Amino acid sequence: MGTWRDEPGAREWREAADAADRLRGLEVPVRELPGYIQGWTVLMEALQLLAYPEGLGNLTAGRSALRRALGLFPQSVPDQLCHESRWRSRRWGESPLEVCDRRTCGRCLPLKAADCLLDRR
16 A cells, blocks of 8 residues: 555645745744743753653653643654645645644644734734
């Protein structure tokens, strides 16, 4: 059974999408995104918990905080499912998705933030 990459036109579409992304560039620095700030807050919480591992439940709570932080920090690259979800959206709706629904996608999160900034103007 093949993957989405084996579907007709998928490779060409991905190459064109990646070329368009390179031309567009990132308009919003990742460090200014809310997930980055929230991720650092949660990492500080984890650091405080893991600094005293002998405390009751500190190791478990520290691991949980680390997992939460990973779900908040923007990735430096597109999410593994970004291309696939955008490719598949071409069949689902009338207009294909320009951004994926992954919360930490390094490609789409800055684009979503840029759109929000444009809406505020």
